[in-house]
Amino acid sequence: MSADSTALGADRTSGLAGRFANWNVAIIAVTVVVLIVAAATVQNFGTSQNFGFLVLDLLPIALVALPMTLVIVTGEIDLSVASALGLSSAVMGYLWNSNQPIETIIPLCLLLGAVLGAVNGFFVTVLGLPSLAVTIGTLALYRGLAFVVLGDSAVADFPALYTDWVTGSIGGTSIPNVLIIIVALAAVFGVTLHATPIGRAVFAVGASEQAARFAGVRPGRLKFWLYVVSGLVAGLAGVLWTLRYSSARADNGAGLELAVVAAVLLGGVSIFGGKGALPGVIAGVLLLASLQNALRLSDVSNEALNVVTGVLLIVSVLAPNLANAVRGSLQRRRHRTDSTPRPERRH
């Protein structure tokens, strides 16, 4: 009985365990291959300077993908994250323009993010509306409010102390400072999902909300707080985005929800909820970001890059289903050949 063989962080079970472990291994392998190929063929990809850029590029995707993983595992979705990021950035610019100290602005933006998440949570858990429709609504609403706040102007000249820290690296190394934030938050979310009672509840709710309720889990409350956290992290991502480019704009991060959802699904999280693992998601983010980075270095335009992201998104949800279908038909065939020659064994 190898019950102890449950892989680290893999909240799933033998039959599925194999399949999902495969998916994680495959994603990590593909990521490594992409990194190697890119380093070998794309000029400047392997440089330490580019590593810094790569980390800065994947920063917002990685941060927002962490709470998104939990939200999707519970069987919901949050499409409003990019707009919450934009609104946070716009408000940051507005407040900075009104000469507020940056030390007040940053906590306010984080709070704003949490409030935006709470609005989603309210509609989804209190009114019981489908999260897809709600967050499409708030996607438009939050982005719209961002434009109301800042129009199409941009605010710059944020304090160098902060912008330099975001774009800078640790000591004399080429490890970017923001990597600390990514690693710290990834650890927090990874541990929460895979090694706390909250994580157990997240998986249970995603797999069967009713059965979870019968086991004493409060799905509404859980989802509400996940949306709050999702908003909070989007607010933080808005602050970091603004500091990185030293430019607060209403359209900051527009369309980022695609990359985030793509990365999470690419990481093996089931869009139907109940299944997924954070290490896979990290690999998904890295794969997506390095592909984009490599293509950008090869002078592919930003808009054309979206083709790659879109295709990856579709492939990531299509692949497991196709694999299942193929496996299913193989099994059927095997079963048929198994059973037909031995009718005499039936009693």
Next chain:
Amino acid sequence: MPTQTPVLCVREVSKSFGAVAAVREVSFDLYGGEAHALVGENGAGKSTIVKMLAGVHRPDDGTIELDGTPVELTTPADAKAAGIAVIYQEPALFPDLTVAENIAMGHQPLGRFNTIDRAAMTRRAEQLFARLGVSIEPNRPARGLSIADQQLVEIAKALSADARVVVMDEPTAALTGVEVERLFAVARSLRDDGAALVFISHRFEEITALCERVTIMRDGRHVSTDLVAEVTVDEMVRRMVGRELGALFPKQDVTPGVVVLSVEGLSRDPVFADISFEVRAGEIVALAGLVGSGRSEVVQSIFGVDPRDGGSVKVSGRTLKPGSPRAAMAAGVALVPEDRRQQGLVMDLSIERNVTLPRSRALSRLGFLTGGSERRSAREWTARLRTKYGRLGDEVGTLSGGNQQKVVLAKWLSMAPKLLIVDEPTRGIDVGTKAEVHRLMSSLAAEGVAVLMVSSELPEVLGMADRVLVMREGRLVAELDRAKATEESVMFAAMGQEVSV
């Protein structure tokens, strides 16, 4: 007046799902104008037969013949075209469409330019309802119809498609006594018009009331087909179960202790009202009544997964916060729910996670779970209940019904409950496990646990319970102690005077 040659013949059909053989070489005939009962325990293969007739599953082996010619029922559309209509326990209507449209879907009467003739469609529905002697408004949406009315709409659908074979899969499970009577009246008139009826039910009184012949299945095999008049209920049960129902219910005598559960004036509009009773330590109290009388809703309201409108629930003297399973669990209440697949277990999660889910907080150290404590606990409790499984990491859905139920029990017993509520504890599990579950409940009571049991199986109720509470249409109508509780007295209370079976 059954016809001379069979309308439909099922010949040696077999069907497997993966490694599990659901139906093995089953044959039986159906004649026009007869009502034919198909009985067997859960898992005997009845539903698989139904799904093959409905064109949902295709037999691996064997044939289905209509009027002597083999037919291939590959899709539900094929079955429909062949004149086979299936009425499921949960009717499959379109809630947003009108009743008339539900009936006519796929063969709507057409007018000019092939447009749907709505007036004709409504008239058709009205005619069908008139023929069935029921009054449902054809132009209302199907949403909001009671289950009984939905079934009548399904029957109207079958009539409208000129179905010659009507399969009814446990249609009465969720109906009240009056509704069952009405359904039977409709079914009889259908039969008298020459249709062949396949009727699946767990209630023998219904089978004897409606059917001429009965086919009994066990473990996916055909056991016998007889005239209902020629086989006793005891004999049917014996064939279904495959052995005598002897010492299945070993309740030990225990002197009741202190009051553990005290329910006063519990109400939830419109499901149940004014429910008051007590359960003492060491007692097993059964909550009996027909399906749909509100028993499960009462226990779910006590546990807090369902809300309540009024009344109070006290456990060991402390009032429970309404609508909070957590408060109930903290007070020592455990609920083994009715629907194992939807409520009792998270089917996609592992055995281990299911067993420890309600206790994940208690098993954590400083708020963290590394897996070790959960695994130890799950291993201990599944072993105590002698659960058979491959690995603790296996999906709980891969287990048999009996072992799944043991996982549910392990999950709740590991919390050392003061009050154990079990809702249909032995539904759909094999006889051996059934006996184990009964023994377990008995020994728990002996240890001083208060047990509240909802059950539709009268022998189980009578064998296990110290006291029997009977519900009818949302009210507590009788309380019978062990000496007074008999099949007759319980059924009489459950059905009220107006129905005589």
Next chain:
Amino acid sequence: MTAVGLPGVTARRSSLDLVLRARELGIVLALALLVAVTAISNPRFLSGQSIRDILLGTAILAVLAVGQAVVVITRNIDLSVGSVLGLSAFTVGTLLRDNPGLPVVFALLIGATVGAICGSVNGVLVRYGNVPALVVTLGTLYVVRGITYFWAGGQQINADELPAGFLEFGNATLLGIPYLVLIALLVLVVTGIVLRNYRVGRELYAMGSSPQAAKLAGIAVGRRAIGAFLVSGALAGLAGVLFAARFGTIDAAAGTGYELNVVAAVVVGGVAVFGGSGTVWGAALGALLLTTIGSALAVLEINQFWQQAIVGGLILLAIGADRLVAARVAARLKKRGSHVS
């Protein structure tokens, strides 16, 4: 208690209908109020030119909304419509620039074909990939837009490069009604009739109302779903041609973000997000309301940037209100269950 033929039945039925109709009535009232307030504050709002602008804008949005409604009724969603519009507009623009003699009808057909191809890709992925429509069309939203950018490579097609006949088509009227509006009306009426009066249409409602029941009823669920996406795509393609004719200037960004307006028009118009109910008439009304709000903002000299926020707010308001209405209707229907008479 209700019995067929009882005198109370018809009265109760019509009151229930009223609850269901309240939805479209609500939009009409909101629209009337909006027009009244705006016109009082600035009579210019009711000038011929202003009304014409609103109608032309509505025409394009309504064509998209009709297609979207067909998809949403089947319990799916098509987020790619804005991008499909862009691709179609750019394709047709390029073709007309290079072949000025191309008749307008061909342009319309080509646009619709480009859209239909995109739509059937969506449909096939949803049907055979077993993937939620949301994810598929979110993906194709970016893929199709990316392809357009790739192709356009930053170039823009200007009005002076397009044949005069085509531009005239965008402005010309028949009996005082612009061609674009006529086309939108035609699309609306045909789709409306098919959805209401043909078996195919009812099957779309049926599969949205209960996919399982639809399968058991023998409806070809997969084929219908592909068909719905194909219609939505084709109409988005058609809308692309209308867009090109109306604005004359086309770049790769044409129609960016339209999907939000379209989804808003559909849900505001009373099409349930979970399928099975709603009409294309409602969706078209929703499109009219949204376009009118946009114009009113300009006339009232309110910051144009409010437009998008209002779209979002309306989506939330509409689905929230629907939930409340649905709860009340359900309660009413439960009380009307039939019993033995």
